[in-house]
Amino acid sequence: MPKDGGIGASTVRREDIRFLTGKGRYTADINLRGQAYACFLRSEVAHGRINKIDTAEARAMPGVLAVMTGADFAAMGGNPAGWHIPSRNGDAMKEPKRPVLAHGKVRHVGDAYAVVVAETLEQARDAAGAVVADITELPAVVDMAQAVANPDLRVHDEIANNVCFDWGWIEDNRAAVDAAFKAAPHVTTLELVNNRLVPNAMEPRASIGDYDPGTGDYKLYTTSQNPHLSRLLIAAFVMGIPENKLTVIAPDVGGGFGSKIYHYGEEAAVLAASKALNRPVKWVADRSESFLSDAHGRDHVTRIELATDLEGNFLALRTETLANVGAYLSNFSTATPTFLHGTLMAGPYRTPLVYVNVKAVFTNTAPVDAYRGAGRPEATFSIERVVDKMCRELKLDPVAVRRKNLIQPDQYPYTTPVGLVYDTGNYPATLDKLIEIADFSGFEARRAESAKRGKLRGLGLSTWIEACGIAPSNLVGVLGARVGLYDAATVRVNATGNISVMTGAHSHGQGHETVFAQIVSDKLGIPASSIDIVHGDTSKIPFGMGSYGSRSLAVGGTAMVKAVDKIIAKGKKIAAHMLEAAEGDIVFEDGKFSVTGTDKAKTFGEIAFSAYVPHNYPLETLEPGLEETAFYDPANFTYPAGAYACEVEVDAETGRVEIASFACADDFGNVMNPMIVNGQVHGGVAQGIGQALLEAAAYDDNGQLLTGSYMDYAMPRADDLPMFTVDHSCNTPCTHNPLGVKGCGEAGAIGSPPAVVNAVIDALHRGGHTHVTHIDMPLTPSRVWSAIQN
Amino acid sequence: MTNVTMTVNGKAVTGDVEGRTLLSSFLREGLGLTGTHVGCDTSQCGACVVHVDGRPVKSCTVFALDVAGASVKTIEGMANADGSLGVIQQAFQDHHGLQCGFCTPGMVMSAAALLADNPKPTEAEVRHYLEGNICRCTGYHNIVKAVLAASGQDVAAVAAE
Numbered sequence: 001m002p003k004d005g006g007i008g009a010s011t012v013r014r015e016d017i018r019f020l021t022g023k024g025r026y027t028a029d030i031n032l033r034g035q036a037y038a039c040f041l042r043s044e045v046a047h048g049r050i051n052k053i054d055t056a057e058a059r060a061m062p063g064v065l066a067v068m069t070g071a072d073f074a075a076m077g078g079n080p081a082g083w084h085i086p087s088r089n090g091d092a093m094k095e096p097k098r099p100v101l102a103h104g105k106v107r108h109v110g111d112a113y114a115v116v117v118a119e120t121l122e123q124a125r126d127a128a129g130a131v132v133a134d135i136t137e138l139p140a141v142v143d144m145a146q147a148v149a150n151p152d153l154r155v156h157d158e159i160a161n162n163v164c165f166d167w168g169w170i171e172d173n174r175a176a177v178d179a180a181f182k183a184a185p186h187v188t189t190l191e192l193v194n195n196r197l198v199p200n201a202m203e204p205r206a207s208i209g210d211y212d213p214g215t216g217d218y219k220l221y222t223t224s225q226n227p228h229l230s231r232l233l234i235a236a237f238v239m240g241i242p243e244n245k246l247t248v249i250a251p252d253v254g255g256g257f258g259s260k261i262y263h264y265g266e267e268a269a270v271l272a273a274s275k276a277l278n279r280p281v282k283w284v285a286d287r288s289e290s291f292l293s294d295a296h297g298r299d300h301v302t303r304i305e306l307a308t309d310l311e312g313n314f315l316a317l318r319t320e321t322l323a324n325v326g327a328y329l330s331n332f333s334t335a336t337p338t339f340l341h342g343t344l345m346a347g348p349y350r351t352p353l354v355y356v357n358v359k360a361v362f363t364n365t366a367p368v369d370a371y372r373g374a375g376r377p378e379a380t381f382s383i384e385r386v387v388d389k390m391c392r393e394l395k396l397d398p399v400a401v402r403r404k405n406l407i408q409p410d411q412y413p414y415t416t417p418v419g420l421v422y423d424t425g426n427y428p429a430t431l432d433k434l435i436e437i438a439d440f441s442g443f444e445a446r447r448a449e450s451a452k453r454g455k456l457r458g459l460g461l462s463t464w465i466e467a468c469g470i471a472p473s474n475l476v477g478v479l480g481a482r483v484g485l486y487d488a489a490t491v492r493v494n495a496t497g498n499i500s501v502m503t504g505a506h507s508h509g510q511g512h513e514t515v516f517a518q519i520v521s522d523k524l525g526i527p528a529s530s531i532d533i534v535h536g537d538t539s540k541i542p543f544g545m546g547s548y549g550s551r552s553l554a555v556g557g558t559a560m561v562k563a564v565d566k567i568i569a570k571g572k573k574i575a576a577h578m579l580e581a582a583e584g585d586i587v588f589e590d591g592k593f594s595v596t597g598t599d600k601a602k603t604f605g606e607i608a609f610s611a612y613v614p615h616n617y618p619l620e621t622l623e624p625g626l627e628e629t630a631f632y633d634p635a636n637f638t639y640p641a642g643a644y645a646c647e648v649e650v651d652a653e654t655g656r657v658e659i660a661s662f663a664c665a666d667d668f669g670n671v672m673n674p675m676i677v678n679g680q681v682h683g684g685v686a687q688g689i690g691q692a693l694l695e696a697a698a699y700d701d702n703g704q705l706l707t708g709s710y711m712d713y714a715m716p717r718a719d720d721l722p723m724f725t726v727d728h729s730c731n732t733p734c735t736h737n738p739l740g741v742k743g744c745g746e747a748g749a750i751g752s753p754p755a756v757v758n759a760v761i762d763a764l765h766r767g768g769h770t771h772v773t774h775i776d777m778p779l780t781p782s783r784v785w786s787a788i789q790n
Numbered sequence: 791m792t793n794v795t796m797t798v799n800g801k802a803v804t805g806d807v808e809g810r811t812l813l814s815s816f817l818r819e820g821l822g823l824t825g826t827h828v829g830c831d832t833s834q835c836g837a838c839v840v841h842v843d844g845r846p847v848k849s850c851t852v853f854a855l856d857v858a859g860a861s862v863k864t865i866e867g868m869a870n871a872d873g874s875l876g877v878i879q880q881a882f883q884d885h886h887g888l889q890c891g892f893c894t895p896g897m898v899m900s901a902a903a904l905l906a907d908n909p910k911p912t913e914a915e916v917r918h919y920l921e922g923n924i925c926r927c928t929g930y931h932n933i934v935k936a937v938l939a940a941s942g943q944d945v946a947a948v949a950a951e
Contacts, residue, residue: 020865025824202835202924254829255926260921594915682932686928718918721919
């Protein structure tokens with residue numbers, strides 16, 4: 001049993017109190033004395049040449065303080081790509097400048113080209129309407145196949161065929177993979193689309209720039225998952241200001257799901273405007289702006305081939321993918337379809353040979369970057385769909401085929417043919433658990449009951465793996481990363497024994513304030529109520545790489561534990577002095593430093609007090625104070641894995657799909673707070689079901705976003721979803737971090753889309769519609785009905 | 791600018807607004823009650839739900855002047871008199887019915903309106919009623935659980951884990 005409130009307890013969240021009483025402090029809730037308001041002007045065409053922007057009338061309007069255009073930012077640097085991906089022929093990737101505001105050309109609907117700053121928001125909006133932009137519309141390229149094929153259609157004039165890179169992984173394996181396909185008894189081929197999504201955190205992006213003319217310091221309040229990275233990018237790359245003169249504060253942040261990892265131009269614009277006007281400048285996106293300008297997710301077109309023998313043993317796998325990066329490179333958009341996708345194409349299986357080709361393509365659409373799961377959902381969807389298709393072609397049981405191809409528990413560490421080394425896992429165990437909790441044995445009775453009501457019932461499965469806790473910096477550096485991927489924490493023990501933990505991880509819904517306090521409480525034996533978790537402020541926290549990729553606990557949490565270990569080590573030195581014992585004889589347990597084998601002891605509070613009031617203290621060998629910082633760079637990725645099952649009911653008359661049940665058996669390593677972990681899985685599965693059945697960011701041929709509001713973009717709502725069955729009893733602790741944690745934030749969104757689609761295809765086959773081998777997501781009634789008819 | 795007066799969370803308030811000032815803006819900017827959130831511009835997301843004379847209203851869709859003289863209740867008015875969490879708020883905490891907290895004020899206000907109309911809703915009724923409140927974090931599982939628990943029903947039967 002977990003200690004009360006410590007590691008493993010389902011402690012309710014402390015942050016809930018402020019959120020439930022309206023006392024949360026999101027960026028839009030912050031108002032600074034004397035602040036002005038910004039309103040951005042955004043392109044209404046997908047591609048156009050900016051001839052002239054006439055701001056005279058707007059400048060003359062009441063309350064207007066400034067109108068800035070791309071020309072005002074032309075001397076600044078661009079928002080850089082964080083990862084260099086070379087092409088397989090050795091060419092460097094194409095990195096067109098992404099300016100703060102569009103200059104010369106606009107390249108997607110929503111591309112910001114000017115900003116109006118006024119005394120009030122209403123005045124800023126009124127004046128924005130008076131800015132006259134003379135923009136010549138140019139042909140837009142939206143479809144990736146067309147973008148690659150037509151040399152005359154260019155998003156960036158200097159990039160022919162719109163290809164950012166043409167990446168092969170692993171190039172040395174290519175010939176062997178091709179040979180295996182030639183010799184294979186059976187090859188299953190599937191062409192599929194991984195639909196473009198809009199992350200849609202419920203809090204729209206917002207930023208407040210606050211320049212202090214007295215000190216020359218800039219402060220940015222912003223909706224970020226990653227404030228230190230934003231500071232680095234803004235200071236060093238975009239604005240060219242000293243990093244020590246910029247503080248980035250990400251207060252309460254209302255969800256991110258990837259879309260708030262990145263630096264966006266609006267942040268630099270409000271900082272520059274604040275300096276120009278000597279007053280704070282605030283901008284809050286409306287939802288329409290979010291749809292048009294937040295980084296979107298997914299958007300792959302993939303051809304996948306699986307070579308097997310006639311018993312369904314996997315022999316080789318090969319994919320070709322076009323990955324849409326949109327009009328500009330977002331910070332991690334080059335890593336997402338490559339090292340978060342190609343390296344996962346072995347899945348949880350022993351496929352001996354794998355080759356992946358990804359072409360990243362510029363189009364006149366919003367930038368695409370990591371969205372919950374980031375590359376791993378795309379990999380999982382491709383694998384799990386082609387495995388299911390192969391099972392149908394060879395008339396094999398999808399459970400049995402998966403089971404016999406899974407990596408076995410005695411095979412770890414397991415080196416995959418796509419460059420990863422899985423440290424631990426037990427995939428057959430989660431599959432067995434899933435079969436139990438999803439009640440596979442009762443499916444036939446449920447199917448018969450559905451049939452009585454005229455519905456087709458289907459059961460779909462996926463077994464999946466992901467790589468989280470990214471990652472060893474030296475490894476990712478070799479692979480093209482331009483940043484380190486460690487994290488940092490400071491544990492500050494105050495003289496009175498209570499604690500402030502400054503963590504580089506950032507919570508925007510994950511509950512770090514509760515869970516991180518649980519862990520420190522458990523390690524130090526002091527009440528969690530005496531521990532504060534501080535995050536989201538670069539002036540308080542040593543450094544950090546923020547929260548994404550399910551890395552908070554595995555990386556940030558480990559840094560915190562290592563800092564706690566240093567506190568205990570120093571405490572032992574202090575205790576040895578005070579208790580007149582050898583340091584090696586001091587043990588720390590339940591909040592007490594004691595001399596082993598005796599009843600001589602000092603409480604944690606007594607040691608803390610002595611550190612700050614060092615009257616009886618080894619000053620000649622030990623500094624006073626009790627504060628420790630640790631940076632932690634992980635030895636490997638972590639590898640959460642699991643098995644998901646979905647049951648659907650399909651109405652063949654209308655094509656409507658209803659989720660009848662959804663079950664998850666996950667392996668997250670050790671679980672710190674089961675309640676929170678379950679909540680993360682629920683949310684991830686909801687987003688995965690949203691991708692599978694409801695959501696699509698659709699552009700027309702002219703690059704107009706057809707799904708630019710909640711009227712058109714189908715967000716999952718309460719009545720679209722069932723209760724979920726979740727289990728994480730088959731956990732194998734991660735072998736290379738002290739908490740044994742793997743990460744749980746993205747799992748649900750990774751494992752669920754193929755389970756849903758597999759279930760729908762299963763239902764159609766059971767209903768006699770055996771000509772349907774695949775339907776592209778989202779499986780709307782129209783698409784399902786059409787598939788049945790054809 | 792026009793002067794508007796109304797009762798908010800039991801207190802008489804007054805302020806100058808434009809004809810186009812939304813109730814959500816008046817609450818947030820005029821009164822500093824930033825618990826009411828604005829998550830969209832098409833009256834879809836429900837983060838801005840408040841009660842006007844006891845009925846749930848999307849405050850981003852109502853002009854402040856239109857509710858002159860009305861009694862408005864926001865998330866800031868939902869705690870008990872001693873400051874402790876009200877029954878619905880407590881159920882949301884107990885059942886982990888919130889993550890990032892942004893949709894939460896609207897969810898709580900909608901849930902309160904539901905339970906005022908229908909003190910013992912079924913799971914399906916809760917899901918149908920909350921259709922106008924979008925949450926991106928929770929998958930609704932724990933929100934539905936929290937609302938059922940707040941109604942005094944045993945949630946173990948509907949949400950086995």
